[in-house]
Each structure stands twice: as structure tokens, then as C-alpha cells.
Amino acid sequence: MDAPGPPDDLRTQAIAGDTVGLLEGLVTTRAIRRYLPEPVPDRVLRDILFAATRAPSGSNRQPFRFLVLQHGPVAAEVKRLLAGVARSMWSVKAHLDGYDRGSGVTDDSPKARMARTMAEYVAHFEQVPVVILPCMQRYRAPDTSEGASVYPACQNLLLAARGLGYGGVITGFHGAVERELTELLGVPDNAFIASTITLGRPAGHHGPVRRRPLSELVYGDAWGTAPDWAQDPPGTRYTSAGPPRPAS
Amino acid sequence: MDAPGPPDDLRTQAIAGDTVGLLEGLVTTRAIRRYLPEPVPDRVLRDILFAATRAPSGSNRQPFRFLVLQHGPVAAEVKRLLAGVARSMWSVKAHLDGYDRGSGVTDDSPKARMARTMAEYVAHFEQVPVVILPCMQRYRAPDTSEGASVYPACQNLLLAARGLGYGGVITGFHGAVERELTELLGVPDNAFIASTITLGRPAGHHGPVRRRPLSELVYGDAWGTAPDWAQDPPGTRYTSAGPPRPAS
Numbered sequence: 502m503d504a505p506g507p508p509d510d511l512r513t514q515a516i517a518g519d520t521v522g523l524l525e526g527l528v529t530t531r532a533i534r535r536y537l538p539e540p541v542p543d544r545v546l547r548d549i550l551f552a553a554t555r556a557p558s559g560s561n562r563q564p565f566r567f568l569v570l571q572h573g574p575v576a577a578e579v580k581r582l583l584a585g586v587a588r589s590m591w592s593v594k595a596h597l598d599g600y601d602r603g604s605g606v607t608d609d610s611p612k613a614r615m616a617r618t619m620a621e622y623v624a625h626f627e628q629v630p631v632v633i634l635p636c637m638q639r640y641r642a643p644d645t646s647e648g649a650s651v652y653p654a655c656q657n658l659l660l661a662a663r664g665l666g667y668g669g670v671i672t673g674f675h676g677a678v679e680r681e682l683t684e685l686l687g688v689p690d691n692a693f694i695a696s697t698i699t700l701g702r703p704a705g706h707h708g709p710v711r712r713r714p715l716s717e718l719v720y721g722d723a724w725g726t727a728p729d730w731a732q733d734p735p736g737t738r739y740t741s742a743g744p745p746r747p748a749s
Numbered sequence: 750m751d752a753p754g755p756p757d758d759l760r761t762q763a764i765a766g767d768t769v770g771l772l773e774g775l776v777t778t779r780a781i782r783r784y785l786p787e788p789v790p791d792r793v794l795r796d797i798l799f800a801a802t803r804a805p806s807g808s809n810r811q812p813f814r815f816l817v818l819q820h821g822p823v824a825a826e827v828k829r830l831l832a833g834v835a836r837s838m839w840s841v842k843a844h845l846d847g848y849d850r851g852s853g854v855t856d857d858s859p860k861a862r863m864a865r866t867m868a869e870y871v872a873h874f875e876q877v878p879v880v881i882l883p884c885m886q887r888y889r890a891p892d893t894s895e896g897a898s899v900y901p902a903c904q905n906l907l908l909a910a911r912g913l914g915y916g917g918v919i920t921g922f923h924g925a926v927e928r929e930l931t932e933l934l935g936v937p938d939n940a941f942i943a944s945t946i947t948l949g950r951p952a953g954h955h956g957p958v959r960r961r962p963l964s965e966l967v968y969g970d971a972w973g974t975a976p977d978w979a980q981d982p983p984g985t986r987y988t989s990a991g992p993p994r995p996a997s
Contacts (some may be wrong), residue, residue: 511980519770523912526771527800527905543978552775554966567967575970609960615760646921648896656901657775664771669948696897710803718802719815722823724935730791732759
């Protein structure tokens with residue numbers, strides 16, 4: 502990773518070269534919740550946000566806006582507000598979804614690892630290197646599909662982070678403090694905060710993700726009926742909702 | 750591109766190798782609306798849908814489902830229904846947004862090119878090689894952020910197509926015929942169609958996309974104020990909403 506130049510150099514600096522392939526990146530970008538205690542350099546942020554804003558949107562209107570919070574008193578206050586929500590939400594979810602008992606406390610299960618990661622993530626939320634609040638500026642009445650003009654950009658953002666050796670995760674922590682965040686940051690009435698993304702240099706690794714089998718998610722001419730070709734490639738990892746993971 | 754094997758071989762076939770880098774793909778994936786008259790091979794569809802379904806979703810619930818329509822009477826009826834909407838919607842939009850006058854009819858303007866592409870796209874909509882209807886199966890009451898669990902997968906789908914030499918575009922054509930499509934395809938009451946994606950081998954090319962300047966889309970500690978590093982890299986192309994494109 503190049504050291505960042507002074508900001509006024511970025512206009513002359515191309516975005517970084519690739520070390521990860523496109524398909525490889527799509528199938529190995531994990532939610533990253535454990536970060537090394539390092540700031541994200543300006544040049545990396547520029548590249549990530551440039552890639553995010555290349556995403557498609559309805560009629561190319563680009564109604565997405567990204568608030569990027571790093572250092573200083575406003576960022577600290579945003580992180581403090583979100584940290585409170587993160588800890589409350591995880592506490593409730595851990596209990597409701599059984600992360601605090603059964604396989605949730607078995608040391609080597611995916612569920613137990615997730616429980617430990619989440620506990621650490623919310624306990625130290627104030628220290629996440631970067632919080633990004635993707636927003637959407639509305640140009641018509643809210644509808645079910647308006648997210649088609651903001652969440653593709655959020656996904657580009659996470660993929661670009663992966664491509665640059667960073668990682669992040671989409672959360673909904675803003676929901677419970679949206680009024681406070683909106684006032685603090687001056688989000689106008691015609692816009693809403695679409696998600697809370699945290700970002701940093703991973704303490705762990707990206708790698709194959711766990712999902713349901715393709716045949717449960719892809720249908721042909723009728724709901725519920727998979728086409729013949731909906732077969733997972735070798736090495737696919739499944740969530741517990743899927744078939745048992747092969748012993749190999 | 751490899752020729753597709755029999756479907757029962759796909760379980761033993763890894764997804765295709767990369768020829769496009771991750772960041773390169775993110776910044777050069779255009780909306781593709783002109784397709785060569787070729788079917789999309791099973792193996793390519795498998796790889797595209799596999800990549801789509803690796804996208805993140807809230808709590809990894811994977812509420813996304815993809816209806817993939819290609820050949821046969823059901824697919825033909827879906828395309829016929831959508832074609833009618835596509836032609837009506839474009840006719841209205843072309844007039845409202847001035848595509849039928851001024852720079853919309855100047856041969857060499859981006860607007861005139863878009864008008865020609867759209868006219869051709871909707872006129873021959875029944876011939877698009879593949880129509881994909883990404884759906885979302887709800888597990889709670891509708892809210893503003895539910896799209897965070899389906900549109901990242903739509904973006905992965907378009908990016909994977911790019912990685913494999915194909916291309917597509919997200920549209921909202923299903924909106925006006927959602928009831929008919931829902932009945933025809935058996936979409937259950939707790940699910941909704943989130944978008945209409947068309948897909949095929951591009952007749953044109955991918956390449957740099959046009960967007961607003963980064964400093965209009967990315968803010969720091971306050972809405973409307975860009976950080977110093979929000980500077981476009983060399984060669985960035987702007988929409989007409991942005992600054993004039995350099996002559997070089």
C-alpha cells in the first residue's frame with residue numbers, strides 16, 4: 502500500500518492497482534468486525550469512496566451521499582452514539598438468537614466465534630478506525646425499491662475495501678439514534694441514513710463466506726424450483742441452515 | 750469462456766478464473782442494454798448467481814431469491830409483460846426528461862446516444878437473453894433499510910457478469926406488472942420483486958462510467974462539506990451535472 506501523499510496530490514494519482522481478481526473478490530469478501538488500531542490513509546479512503554460512487558443508481562441520479570467519520574470531536578460523538586446502540590442491540594440479539602447458550606458458547610463452533618467477535622466489536626466500537634454513514638437524498642416519495650439507488654454503492658464500498666487490504670461491515674446501528682445523528686451532522690430533511698458501515702484494516706482475514714446452497718436461492722420458471730445448473734462449485738461452505746459441511 | 754458441460758458437471762467445476770481486477774471492475778462496470786443474440790451458458794449463469802448470493806445480508810439471513818428467466822413459455826410471457834411496461838415507461842420518460850428534443854436528438858451527445866440505446870432496448874425487449882427478477886422474502890415488517898439485504902446481491906450479480914464478459918442493467922420495469930408476475934411465477938405473499946435485471950453478452954463495451962465529482966458525493970464531519978481527500982483521480986468522466994469534461 503502506498504503511503505498517502507498530501508491531499509492535493511490525489512488529483513494526479515490514479516486509483517491503486519489490483520491485487521485481487523473481480524470474481525475472487527465477490528466470493529471472498531467477508532464481514533470484517535475486528536480492526537487493527539490504525540487510521541485508514543487518505544489515499545485509501547479516496548479510492549474506496551471513488552469505487553463506491555461508481556455504482557449504478559436509477560437514471561444515474563446518484564442520490565447517495567457518504568458521511569465519512571474518522572477523528573475529531575464530531576466523529577467521536579458519532580461513534581459514542583452508535584456504540585451505545587451497538588451494545589444494546591447485541592445484548593438483546595445475543596439472548597434472542599441464543600448466542601449466550603448452547604452452540605453459542607462452544608469454543609469451536611462458528612456461532613461461538615461470531616458471539617466472541619460481536620462482543621468484542623460492540624465493546625470497543627468507539628475505537629473503530631472509520632465509520633461511514635451512507636445516506637440517500639430522496640427525489641420522490643419513499644418506496645420499496647428506493648434502496649436500489651444506495652445499497653449497490655454500499656456493496657461497491659465494501660468490495661473496494663477488500664481490494665485495498667481493508668474490510669468492513671454493514672450494520673443498522675444508526676436506526677435507534679437517527680434523530681441525534683441527523684442533527685449532529687446536518688442531514689437534510691429530504692435525506693435518510695441508509696446504513697452504518699465500519700471500516701479498517703482487518704485483524705483477521707477475508708476468505709470463503711458461508712451461505713445456503715445455491716439451489717435454495719436461485720429459481721427458474723417457478724418459485725421454489727431450481728434450474729439444473731444451480732449447483733455449488735467445489736469447496737463451497739454452508740451456513741448451518743444448509744446441508745452438513747463435508748468433513749474434508 | 751469455457752463451453753458449458755452437462756449441468757451435473759458443475760458441482761465439480763470451480764468458478765471461472767479472473768481476467769478483470771476487483772477495483773478495475775468496480776469502476777468500469779457500465780449499464781449494458783445492448784446484447785448479442787446469444788444465450789448465456791449454464792456455467793456462466795451458475796458463476797454469476799453464485800457470486801450474487803455471496804453478498805452480505807442482515808444477520809446473514811440471505812432473504813434474496815433470484816428468478817432466472819431464459820427460454821420457454823413462462824420466460825416468454827415474463828418478457829412480454831415487461832416489454833409492454835418498458836416501452837410505456839420509456840415513452841413517458843423520453844418526453845418528460847427531454848430525450849426527444851434538444852441535446853437528446855444531437856447525434857454525438859451522451860444524451861442522444863442514451864436515447865438511441867433506450868429506444869432500441871425497449872423495442873426489442875422480448876429478445877433480451879436473460880431476465881432476472883431478484884426478490885426478497887420478508888421476515889419482518891417493511892422498512893426503509895430492508896433493501897440492504899437484497900441490492901448488494903444485485904450489484905454482485907452485475908459485477909460478476911462483467912467479470913465473465915457479460916453485462917446487464919437494473920431496471921424497475923416489474924413495478925407496473927408486479928401482480929401478473931407474482932401470479933405467473935408463484936412469488937409468495939411474504940416476498941416482493943426487488944428489481945428487473947436484464948443480462949447478456951454486450952454488443953458494446955464496458956468502460957469508465959460518468960458520475961458527479963467525488964466532492965459532491967462524499968462529506969466529512971458535516972453534510973455538504975467534502976474532506977480534502979475527496980478528489981477524483983486523473984481521467985475521471987463526469988455527468989453533465991458535473992464540471993465540464995477536460996478537452997484532453
